[in-house]
């Protein structure tokens with residue numbers, strides 16, 4: 008189980024954050040979306056994050072990755088190192104990964120060129136073409152993506168499911184220390200959900216960790232998280248195990264809001 | 276308003292006179308016919324109307340900034356430049372230096388009679404595709420470097436005609452003339468290099484493609500910073516002629532490139548593929564004009580500009596389809612990518628259609644780089660610099676993909692280094 012009292016830079020901790028608050032510009036003022044999040048993920052752990060629409064899950068994930076349009080307060084550690092002042096690419100090179108809820112298309116840039124560039128960035132060295140091809144073909148096979156996608160433009164005209172599979176393919180290639188997976192299961196058919204879950208499990212090992220944002224129990228049955236968090240109104244309101252997921256499926260979120268004394272108007 | 280700008284341009288016109296033009300002709304070894312053509316152009320220059328700044332063609336660029344302060348030195352011949360190696364694979368490599376006769380290096384395998392030389396300034400009997408005659412008349416009168424070439428009927432040159440045009444004088448006035456015979460095939464690469472502070476170029480290229488000719492023409496401008504200039508290309512396509520014009524605008528400060536194509540014969544086809552990459556305080560103005568004068572002619576334009584820092588890109592394009600030119604097709608697309616909040620682009624596509632039996636479309640877009648794309652690429656470890664490079668190359672990709680392999684390789688040999696410098700300081 009996660010241990011909030013463990014030091015964030017303890018060697019057994021792969022990712023931690025303390026007091027994370029996220030603000031967005033709202034006209035002349037600021038709006039706070041995330042209201043103080045503490046998280047400690049140990050090596051080998053898989054955490055799930057569930058919460059109502061609009062509660063701020065994607066905002067939290069993007070802010071942890073370093074999205075430039077948010078103002079973020081709080082401290083973030085990856086592998087014992089503070090990363091909260093780093094730019095997104097510096098966080099990525101140290102092993103942070105974000106699977107986007109809505110992956111962005113980059114027309115004109117082939118999947119192959121993009122992957123080769125990002126692999127080189129992550130590994131700090133160019134990858135010889137042949138070795139890259141072999142690695143790429145293997146990953147495409149693992150994720151059951153047609154090899155013709157290698158020469159297509161990045162996410163350009165991809166279906167929702169194809170985009171999500173490509174996100175996990177990137178996770179497999181980049182071998183992140185810690186992955187933020189934002190609704191990677193949304194919009195997947197039954198077969199694709201299995202492939203994506205298997206990919207996530209394959210990419211997970213005793214040294215890394217992940218936080219999986221989802222609305223559904225199904226992917227959690229595949230991935231078997233060690234810890235489940237419930238996120239409401241910018242807070243982690245409850246932390247537990249898979250039994251929490253069952254309770255949410257049966258009862259929805261309202262009872263947690265009442266317990267956490269969140270005023271009715273702001274239960275998103 | 277128009278009157279104010281008129282007087283500004285009038286005072287910016289460099290002075291020309293008969294003695295000067297005779298001296299320029301003498302420097303180049305021009306004959307009496309050349310002298311009289313120059314004097315005719317002088318008369319045109321003196322009566323040429325100022326470019327109309329209210330109309331689109333010149334709305335965004337002040338013509339005065341593209342005129343040399345003086346052409347008094349046009350007749351001066353500089354020191355003999357060191358001969359540069361010929362371009363690999365070219366059938367002919369020609370160096371044009373202001374005030375000097377052209378330096379021609381011919382490949383050994385060039386078939387005898389396939390390519391002959393003509394006067395550089397002999398006009399073609401054709402209408403004029405470009406609106407303002409001020410720059411045309413100035414170039415016709417005072418040109419100080421030039422070459423004329425003729426590709427024989429049915430000839431097919433193995434390699435390109437590669438012309439390196441050096442902007443080495445304060446007033447550099449180059450001109451090219453290419454006549455491609457019936458069913459002949461030729462590629463002309465016009466590479467504008469050199470220049471520097473206070474160098475001004477007024478260049479003029481005229482191309483005539485006879486019936487069934489296939490012409491590929493590349494204009495690549497990589498002037499040094501400080502250069503300003505106006506380049507005009509006028510092309511006339513005969514029946515079933517096929518013209519591909521590739522343009523790359525990379526260098527200089529204030530520059531304008533005008534491409535005017537007359538589709539004069541039935542079935543003629545013209546395609547223009549262009550890219551501009553500008554940064555700093557550069558201002559790249561490109562104008563295209565396609566005049567469909569005959570039936571079953573087709574034209575296509577795909578022009579993309581990338582502007583970083585405080586640079587500015589301007590595109591104006593005119594497609595004009597005459598009433599007798601039925602069953603024509605014309606497409607025009609201009610896309611602009613802004614790499615900084617201070618960069619700017621203007622695009623004005625114009626259609627003038629005088630009959631109903633045509634298929635036309637045009638479009639223009641101006642957009643900044645999408646910050647979400649940069650964040651996505653950043654989240655995969657790519658620095659802002661690398662991400663910007665990928666996005667820009669992606670932006671150009673489908674345009675460059677339209678080029679034949681050799682032309683693409685040539686254009687990319689210029690875009691790659693330009694991209695590297697353009698991405699610096701794009702905030």
Ligand SMILES: Nc1ncnc2c1ncn2[C@@H]1O[C@H](COP(=O)(O)OP(=O)(O)OP(=O)(O)O)[C@@H](O)[C@H]1O
Nearest residue numbers: 031032040058059060061062063064065066067108
């Ligand atoms: N840049 C922004 N400007 C204004 N409001 C924003 C901005 N970014 C996010 N929000 C708001 O913050 C709230 C949280 O959005 P977020 O996308 O993080 O929710 P979520 O929990 O991921 O929801 P879902 O389950 O639907 O994906 C929403 O009300 C959203 O409109």
Ligand SMILES: [Mg+2]
Nearest residue numbers: 064065066108
């Ligand atoms: Mg979300």
